[in-house]
Amino acid sequence: MDNNLLIKTNRRIVKDSIMKWLFGTASFLLIVLIAFLFYGIGADGVGRLNLSLFTNFGSRFPEQAGLKAALVGTLSLMAVVIPVSMFIGICSAIYLEEYAVKNKWTAFIEMNISNLAGVPSVVFGLLGLTVFSRALFLGNSILAAGLTMSVLILPIIIVASQEAIRSVPDNLREASYGMGATKWQTITQVIMPSSIGSILTGSILSFSRAIGETAPLIVLGIPVIIQFLPTGPLSTFTALPMQIYDWAKRPQPEFADVASAGIIVLLVILVTMNAFAIYFRNKAMKKLQN
Amino acid sequence: MKNVKTLAAIGLACSIFLAACGGNDGSTGKSASAKEDFVLSGNLAGDGSSTVAPIMEALVEEYAQAEKDVKVSVGVSGTGGGFEKFIAGETDFSNASRPIKDEEKEKLDDAGVEYTELKIAFDGLTIVVNKENDWAKNLTVEDIEKMWVEDGTTKKWSDIDPSWPEEEIIFYAPGTDSGTYDYFNEVILQDSDLVKSATLSEDDNVLVTGIKGDKNAIGFFGYAYYDANKDSLNAVSINDIEPNSKTIESGEYEPFSRPLFVYVSNAALKEKEALRNFMDFVIDNSAEMADAVGYVRLPVTEYDEAKKQLDSVK
Numbered sequence: 001m002d003n004n005l006l007i008k009t010n011r012r013i014v015k016d017s018i019m020k021w022l023f024g025t026a027s028f029l030l031i032v033l034i035a036f037l038f039y040g041i042g043a044d045g046v047g048r049l050n051l052s053l054f055t056n057f058g059s060r061f062p063e064q065a066g067l068k069a070a071l072v073g074t075l076s077l078m079a080v081v082i083p084v085s086m087f088i089g090i091c092s093a094i095y096l097e098e099y100a101v102k103n104k105w106t107a108f109i110e111m112n113i114s115n116l117a118g119v120p121s122v123v124f125g126l127l128g129l130t131v132f133s134r135a136l137f138l139g140n141s142i143l144a145a146g147l148t149m150s151v152l153i154l155p156i157i158i159v160a161s162q163e164a165i166r167s168v169p170d171n172l173r174e175a176s177y178g179m180g181a182t183k184w185q186t187i188t189q190v191i192m193p194s195s196i197g198s199i200l201t202g203s204i205l206s207f208s209r210a211i212g213e214t215a216p217l218i219v220l221g222i223p224v225i226i227q228f229l230p231t232g233p234l235s236t237f238t239a240l241p242m243q244i245y246d247w248a249k250r251p252q253p254e255f256a257d258v259a260s261a262g263i264i265v266l267l268v269i270l271v272t273m274n275a276f277a278i279y280f281r282n283k284a285m286k287k288l289q290n
Numbered sequence: 291m292k293n294v295k296t297l298a299a300i301g302l303a304c305s306i307f308l309a310a311c312g313g314n315d316g317s318t319g320k321s322a323s324a325k326e327d328f329v330l331s332g333n334l335a336g337d338g339s340s341t342v343a344p345i346m347e348a349l350v351e352e353y354a355q356a357e358k359d360v361k362v363s364v365g366v367s368g369t370g371g372g373f374e375k376f377i378a379g380e381t382d383f384s385n386a387s388r389p390i391k392d393e394e395k396e397k398l399d400d401a402g403v404e405y406t407e408l409k410i411a412f413d414g415l416t417i418v419v420n421k422e423n424d425w426a427k428n429l430t431v432e433d434i435e436k437m438w439v440e441d442g443t444t445k446k447w448s449d450i451d452p453s454w455p456e457e458e459i460i461f462y463a464p465g466t467d468s469g470t471y472d473y474f475n476e477v478i479l480q481d482s483d484l485v486k487s488a489t490l491s492e493d494d495n496v497l498v499t500g501i502k503g504d505k506n507a508i509g510f511f512g513y514a515y516y517d518a519n520k521d522s523l524n525a526v527s528i529n530d531i532e533p534n535s536k537t538i539e540s541g542e543y544e545p546f547s548r549p550l551f552v553y554v555s556n557a558a559l560k561e562k563e564a565l566r567n568f569m570d571f572v573i574d575n576s577a578e579m580a581d582a583v584g585y586v587r588l589p590v591t592e593y594d595e596a597k598k599q600l601d602s603v604k
Contacts, residue, residue, distance in 0.1 A: 221371070
């Protein structure tokens with residue numbers, strides 16, 4: 001009897017350590033993969049990370065090629081994407097969570113929003129080409145690309161914002177109503193302050209996606225050979241992923257180094273944005289605890 | 291509450307930025323031409339072949355130094371993709387690594403777009419093999435046809451010449467949307483299917499890497515890509531003519547010596563002074579830029595001819 005129990009315990013301990021090793025190896029593999037990626041890009045690209053990379057336009061000479069136009073283009077693109085997608089996204093989330101009656105229709109709409117989040121980005125590119133570029137005559141302007149990217153990340157922002165709003169405890173709402181506050185007052189004074197942290201986190205992560213997306217830009221026909229900076233929302237432009245893609249395709253191996261340098265710049269932007277997301281989340285968490 | 295304010299501030303800042311950027315986009319050539327000292331300005335848009343892109347980039351780069359106020363933007367959607375935009379009237383000129391197709395001509399007719407065809411350089415479509423491949427030094431057009439046309443069998447090197455290794459040939463080819471594929475289709479496949487086992491890629495570097503890595507590989511792409519990877523790849527001679535700038539320019543490197551084109555809209559040429567100026571610049575400097583980026587210049591007479599054609603559009 002005792003012996004039997006011992007065997008069983010031993011088995012459980014063995015199983016436990018196998019699992020520990022399995023999960024450990026999985027995480028380790030991932031880290032090795034990322035380390036390889038960073039090493040590969042870093043080794044090739046660091047040499048080209050100098051001032052001329054930021055002050056020069058593209059060039060046929062790899063040592064003179066820069067990403068000035070692409071960097072300014074990407075920042076201008078985000079100047080469209082951030083306000084448009086956040087405004088529409090948060091408004092729809094508030095409507096769906098706070099105002100809309102829960103019935104089959106809203107369930108159907110919500111299901112479709114979640115599905116849209118999984119649609120490949122090329123499809124959004126085609127949508128942008130048909131609606132913004134051609135029907136609304138925006139061509140391959142910053143505005144057309146910005147609106148396309150906004151539509152691409154809207155589902156993610158809406159879903160993230162809905163989750164955030166839903167996680168606000170109902171007793172807070174009830175307390176607000178109990179003190180005679182209107183719905184609008186409750187939303188601005190109670191719900192938004194306690195959910196904005198998570199909303200921002202979700203939104204910023206989706207902006208990172210918009211920065212890195214290439215497929216919709218290719219479909220919209222965003223040019224890469226450009227020797228000027230955009231002058232306004234209707235100006236043509238190029239973006240970092242397009243420029244990097246173009247360099248990576250060149251026959252001269254020196255251009256691969258420039259592409260790597262471009263990837264480092266893109267990674268730095270992404271990491272900075274994610275750091276902001278974490279900062280906002282922590283700040284919001286602290287506020288909730290107080 | 292504070293966060294809501296921050297958010298509102300970000301939103302406001304962004305919209306102010308956009309509004310500030312707004313105004314001055316619409317101004318093109320006209321305001322400039324009113325001035326006494328004539329300065330060209332305007333926005334020119336082009337798109338098309340990625341094979342033509344390196345030479346076009348060099349031309350745009352040089353042109354930007356000469357005419358700072360003319361804003362030229364060129365995309366690389368591929369020859370076919372470029373023509374689609376040209377037909378839709380979205381571009382002023384279209385780069386192509388093959389002559390325009392009949393169906394594209396018809397669509398341009400339907401859309402009422404008149405155009406002028408300009409040759410700017412030569413490219414030699416180059417058949418390449420692995421460096422360790424010491425048998426396939428020379429192929430005839432028939433050999434290439436036998437290799438690349440799908441006939442249901444597994445292709446071996448020994449099928450072409452019994453003295454060659456009895457090993458399967460590994461094929462690499464550019465994607466079907468590229469002008470390079472179209473050109474190969476025209477001279478070799480003639481609308482029969484390409485071997486099904488072939489790896490297709492829009493990115494020529496994928497082909498280069500693939501062929502470098504396999505002793506039994508064969509593939510084709512533009513001469514510039516071979517030129518940049520000479521040390522790690524072997525070019526196959528066609529009917530005993532090896533591809534180099536001389537044989538490509540003289541047309542001896544047959545049938546794979548092909549011209550690269552720019553198609554320019556006549557209406558845009560008449561309307562935009564800057565476009566005419568840019569096209570003149572393209573014709574004047576293509577020879578030099580072709581050499582610089584690994585293509586082959588045309589004979590002088592061809593450029594004179596192109597210039598005449600441009601001038602005849604009035």
